[in-house]
Amino acid sequence: MSFSRLTSIASKVTERLSRADIVYYLMPVLMVLLVAGTVAQAEIGLYAAHQKFFASFIFFAGPIPLPGGYLLLLILGLNLTLKFLFYSEWRWNKAGIIITHLGALVLLLGGLLTALYAKEGYMVIAEGDDSPYIYDYHARELLIFENDQLKYRVHADDLRANLERGIALPLGIEVQNFCENCEIKKRADFEQSFAADHELRSFAAFMALTPKPVDKQPEANLSGFSFTLSGMEGDQNGLYIAFEAMPKPVLLEKDGHEYKLIYGKQQRLLPFSLRLLDFKRENYPGMMMARAYSSSVEVLDGAVNWHALIEMNAPLRYKGYTFYQSSFDQSGETETTVLTVVENKGRIFPYIGTFIVALGLLLHIVIIFRRDRRV
DSSP states (O other): OOHHHHHHHHHHHHHHHTOTHHHHHHHHHHHHHHHHHHHHHHHHOHHHHIIIIISOSEEEETTEEEEOHHHHHHHHHHHHHHHHHHSOOOSGGGHHHHHHHHHHHHHHHHHHHHHHHOEEEEEEEETTOEEEEEEEEEEEEEEEEETTEEEEEEEHHHHHHHHHHOOOOGGGEEEEEEESSEEEEEGGGOOOGGGTTSOBOGGGGTEEEEEOOOOSSGGGOOOEEEEEEOSOSTTOOEEEEEETTOSSOEEEEETTEEEEEEEEEEEEEEEEEEEEEEEEEEEOTTSSSEEEEEEEEEEEETTEEEEEEEETTBOEEETTEEEEEEEEEOSSSSOEEEEEEEEOTTTTHHHHHHHHHHHHHHHHHHHHHHHHHHO
């Protein structure tokens, strides 16, 4: 095929992808997808619905493949970009429309940055304590410390891969079963085939982990796994278990080094800490239902310490992180706050994009008004 022929085909494809009718076809599909994903939240939960319908290129309704949110927005973004760059009418009387298209592209760019880089987690801080740690709602990992220094981070996906495909893990770990949501049973009341040929060590001597249906709220799941160790010294080889919030870590020794294994929600370290000074809760009159609650915190950032109040509709923003008052725990002796933490490098783009769209629409109205007055 000649170069001129390829150029002609590319030009026709580009021209077709830039047409306005693509938007008319996409909008009903996007609305149907939005309704389907919203309805599905009641059945499979917010996170699973978001992953299936909106954070995917293709999803399946039975055996039928359907376009996901990423694919539809990719087509929309490509359409607006080609239209803006190559097929816009660069005249003064079209300035409002061009600026509006630019604003829409900025909004899509902000959505792309959010999808790629936004991170969400939560902090749990007891009154009087401080913490620099964010816990992930969904991701779990195995931490392996050597002489109290973090040596390995093993993501839950790698644990599954070891179980399914036999990929190598540190310390001769071999995963025997993995459950996203575990039920803890007495070892004496439950038999597992993989446990028969191994010595039972630590918590595995009297506890067994078995899968149960996954909760639609990911943070409510108790993730864990059973694993065997080989190549260790003395009587350390055998079957172990690890699960979230296990009372004690798995402790091991090898070649004069001490190892500690801890499994749980993935953690990230803030570049500063928050200290909870006071938690307040207001109930509805005559009821025990919370009407409002807030956290008075102190931001600890090196030599810079300052106070802030985080309320239900008034988050704290600092160094690219936003802290929302999401929940609390008053069941113990000390009140505890739960803060949702969002790191979103693209959060400024919706404001910029909305301003540009509003400016473009206003300019377009002015241009039409002036044209009509001349007529």
